[in-house]
Amino acid sequence: xxxxxxxxxxxxxxxxxxxxxxxxxxxxxxxxxxxxxxxxxxxxxxxxxxxxxxxxxxxxxxxxxxxxxxxxxxxxxxxxxxxxxxxxxxxxxxxxxxxxxxxxxxxxxxxxxxxxxxxxxxxxxxxxxxxxxxxxxxxxxxxxxxxxxxxxxxxxxxxxxxxxxxxxxxxxxxxxxxxxxxxxxxxxxxxxxxxxxxxxxxxxxxxxxxxxxxxxxxxxxxxxxxxxxxxxxxxxxxxxxxxxxxxxxxxxxxxxxxxxxxxxxxxx
Amino acid sequence: xxxxxxxxxxxxxxxxxxxxxxxxxxxxxxxxxxxxxxxxxxxxxxxxxxxxxxxxxxxxxxxxxxxxxxxxxxxxxxxxxxxxxxxxxxxxxxxxxxxxxxxxxxxxxxxxxxxxxxxxxxxxxxxxxxxxxxxxxxxxxxxxxxxxxxxxxxxxxxxxxxxxxxxxxxxxxxxxxxxxxxxxxxxxxxxxxxxxxxxxxxxxxxxxxxxxxxxxxxxxxxxxxxxxxxxxxxxxxxxxxxxxxx
Numbered sequence: 297x298x299x300x301x302x303x304x305x306x307x308x309x310x311x312x313x314x315x316x317x318x319x320x321x322x323x324x325x326x327x328x329x330x331x332x333x334x335x336x337x338x339x340x341x342x343x344x345x346x347x348x349x350x351x352x353x354x355x356x357x358x359x360x361x362x363x364x365x366x367x368x369x370x371x372x373x374x375x376x377x378x379x380x381x382x383x384x385x386x387x388x389x390x391x392x393x394x395x396x397x398x399x400x401x402x403x404x405x406x407x408x409x410x411x412x413x414x415x416x417x418x419x420x421x422x423x424x425x426x427x428x429x430x431x432x433x434x435x436x437x438x439x440x441x442x443x444x445x446x447x448x449x450x451x452x453x454x455x456x457x458x459x460x461x462x463x464x465x466x467x468x469x470x471x472x473x474x475x476x477x478x479x480x481x482x483x484x485x486x487x488x489x490x491x492x493x494x495x496x497x498x499x500x501x502x503x504x505x506x507x508x509x510x511x512x513x514x515x516x517x518x519x520x521x522x523x524x525x526x527x528x529x530x531x532x533x534x535x536x537x538x539x540x541x542x543x544x545x546x547x548x549x550x551x552x553x554x555x556x557x558x559x560x561x562x563x564x
Numbered sequence: 565x566x567x568x569x570x571x572x573x574x575x576x577x578x579x580x581x582x583x584x585x586x587x588x589x590x591x592x593x594x595x596x597x598x599x600x601x602x603x604x605x606x607x608x609x610x611x612x613x614x615x616x617x618x619x620x621x622x623x624x625x626x627x628x629x630x631x632x633x634x635x636x637x638x639x640x641x642x643x644x645x646x647x648x649x650x651x652x653x654x655x656x657x658x659x660x661x662x663x664x665x666x667x668x669x670x671x672x673x674x675x676x677x678x679x680x681x682x683x684x685x686x687x688x689x690x691x692x693x694x695x696x697x698x699x700x701x702x703x704x705x706x707x708x709x710x711x712x713x714x715x716x717x718x719x720x721x722x723x724x725x726x727x728x729x730x731x732x733x734x735x736x737x738x739x740x741x742x743x744x745x746x747x748x749x750x751x752x753x754x755x756x757x758x759x760x761x762x763x764x765x766x767x768x769x770x771x772x773x774x775x776x777x778x779x780x781x782x783x784x785x786x787x788x789x790x791x792x793x794x795x796x797x798x799x800x801x802x803x804x805x806x807x808x809x810x
Contacts (some may be wrong), residue, residue, distance in 0.1 A: 318679040322615035325676055329667045404680050405639040561641045562579060 305547070308554055311407045319410050319417070326418035341422035345381050349374040352494045362495050367525045368437050371430075375524060376493035376517050378426040379452075380528075383459050383513065384484045386416045390463030391470050391480045394560060402561045409553060412463045416456065430524075439525065445494050447523030447530055454535075454542050455516045461546035464553040472556070473564050491519055512538040512545070568651060569732055569763040570614040570637065575646035576630050577607040577787075606632040607643070608787040614780075616651075617761045621795060622775040623802055624784035630767045634658055634734050634786070637765065652731025652763070659723035662791075664711035670701060670720055673709050677724045687783075691727045699723035700746070715742050726729065726753055732763040737770075771799050 312319070331337045349370060356362040357369035364372040393411040394401050401408060425562040436443070491513040492500065500508055508514050515538030519530035581602045592776045597718055607629045614620050622630050635641045636648065638656040663680040673752040674695055678688040688695075696702055699720045701712075709717060719742050735754070742750070742783045751773075758777060768774055774781060774795060783791040785805070 314792075321676045321679045325668060328672075332667055393686050399659070400680065403640060403659035406619040406680065406682070430642060495768055558642050561635075 305551070306406065308550070311415065312409060315406050315410055316334055318406055320416055322410060322414035323417045325423065326414055330418070338421065338425060340427040345374060345377040345426050346429065348377050350382075352377075356494050364496055365498060367439075367496075367521075370497060371433055371437060371525060372521070373437065373494055374426075374433060375430055375521055378423060378430055379517060379520055380482060380488060380491065380493050380513070381426070382419055382423040383455060384488065385422070386419045386459045387463050387466060387484060388480060389415045389419070390459075391466040391476055393463070393467045393468075394471050395474070395477075395564060397564060401564050407555055408560060409550070410462060411451065412467045412553075416459050416463055420456075434524070440527070441524070444523045444527050444528035444529055448501070448520055451516055451519040451523070451530070451535065454539050455513075457546050458512055458516070458538075458542040461542065461549040465545075465549040468549075468553045468556050468560075469472075471560055485509070487513070509534055509537060512541040514538070544557075567616045567617070568613055568649070569616045570765075571649040571652070572612045572636075573612055573647045573649075575607055575610045575643045575648060576605060577629075577636065577641070578644040579604045579606055583718075606787055607636070610784075610787070610789055611644070612782065612789070612792070614763060614765065616663065618780060619764045619778045620766070621767070621778035621781035621798075622765065622767045622784060623774065623781060623799065624773065624790075625806075627771055627786075628784040629787040631658075631736065631786055632787075634736055634765070634767055637732075638734055647774065650732065652689065653682070653729065654732045654734060655725060655728040655730035656734035656736075657722065657725050658734060658736045660718055660725060664709055664717070664721065667708055669706050669708055670712070671705045673720065674724055677721065678728075681725060681728055683728060687729065695723045696725050698727065698749070718742055718784060719746055720800050726750070726757075730762070732765065733757060735766040735768075737768055771802070775799060 298563075334340065336343065352373045353370045356373070357364070362369070380467070390412045393415045394408060397411055400411065466476055466480050470480075490508065490511055492508070497505065497514065497518050515531070515534040515536075519535045519538075522528050522530045571659065581604050608635065610629070617625060622633060624630050632641075635658070636643055637650065638654055638658060639650075640658075661677070663677050665676065668676065674692065675685065675688055679685065683691075695751065696705065699716075699722070701716050701720055704716065706711065712720070722742075740746070754764070754777070766779075778795045780793060781795040782789055783798050783802050783805075790805075791801050
């Protein structure tokens with residue numbers, strides 16, 4: 297039975313669950329294709345944030361002497377970049393999840409958000425690799441772990457949902473307006489500097505700190521840092537605010553995605 | 565009464581030609597009326613009932629809406645107006661190999677394409693020998709499909725799609741796949757499916773083959789059904805229309 301008309305949020309989520317095998321194979325395809333002909337393979341997951349971190353450490357840590365508190369600057373920036381890159385690279389790739397899979401969009405029948413979800417999931421191994429390097433660096437700097445490090449898990453789940461939400465939004469909008477192809481990287485670059493990545497939140501003047509908190513990534517990156525590097529529970533109010541904003545962004549984007557999905561095959 | 569497999573009621577499908585993509589075009593559209601996007605109705609009030617186990621052909625000149633009709637039946641696109649009822653699982657041989665990835669091997673692509681077409685991994689495991697034998701590319705299973713010839717590529721895709729579990733099969737000019745030997749093989753397979761009592765809908769320009777295969781045929785022209793009935797009668801009406809035009 298083919299239905300036309302109404303859509304239902306839970307029904308949509310169930311549709312994704314029913315297609316979990318497809319999700320698995322598409323994610324695997326993405327990973328295999330990305331690394332099959334790359335000489336350094338998965339090492340790129342480490343080379344990228346590490347080289348960025350070294351340059352930032354040189355500019356901000358050595359030249360400009362930004363204070364990173366008790367934490368070594370390299371750790372501060374590498375932890376921020378690892379989790380930021382997951383967010384930013386996922387969204388950049390998600391922007392092309394529909395337009396880059398022209399054949400699947402115009403010639404196959406399945407919930408198209410699967411394409412976006414698989415691009416985001418395919419970035420998780422990269423993050424895991426750079427997370428291992430982060431732990432090794434912490435060991436090198438004699439930074440221990442405490443139970444507070446477990447905060448990374450719920451925080452990362454919030455980050456994934458936020459990433460999915462924005463990924464769905466950019467992917468769907470890009471079908472109709474290719475401007476998004478140019479806009480997304482620009483937006484993400486500006487966004488990075490408005491998130492405490494290359495500086496700690498504590499170095500931001502108080503009245504600007506409130507403004508920065510409107511950015512859901514602020515709470516996420518801060519929570520990861522306080523759990524891992526400061527060994528203490530995160531600012532829960534800040535994290536809760538990120539959670540609420542994330543939920544809102546996800547729901548609105550997903551509804552918008554499903555609403556425009558019918559037009560994908562005709563317009564792309 | 566026999567069970568219905570497909571019911572289309574007053575189905576309309578509109579496409580926009582030259583939709584404004586750019587801001588400048590959009591502004592021009594506001595200023596002058598003739599810059600507005602043009603509409604094209606690919607289907608205009610199509611109504612069809614197909615019973616379970618029927619084999620139905622669809623014929624008509626290029627641009628008559630045959631492919632649009634198949635796309636709506638397969639669920640790739642939705643009608644602008646009207647309602648559709650489809651009873652059963654649909655498999656379509658419309659766009660063979662959509663979803664193949666050139667960098668992946670033949671075997672990896674069998675699984676990927678299978679799940680894209682709605683199979684479960686377990687089903688593919690079970691049908692793998694059949695798929696591989698049918699495609700006739702056993703030696704190249706570990707080769708990335710980017711190194712395949714176009715014939716091998718299509719044969720593999722056809723082998724996966726035809727081995728799906730389905731109730732309704734949609735075919736778009738599929739008899740012309742691969743070399744003569746493979747064409748024979750696939751035609752034989754389609755005859756098997758037809759005889760097994762499944763519903764089959766075929767779009768084709770090969771009128772002779774349709775006469776052999778189809779119980780009923782639908783003649784489309786400019787998005788409307790001109791004639792619907794026994795294949796022989798509909799085909800002769802089509803040929804008559806063609807000679808009248810010339």
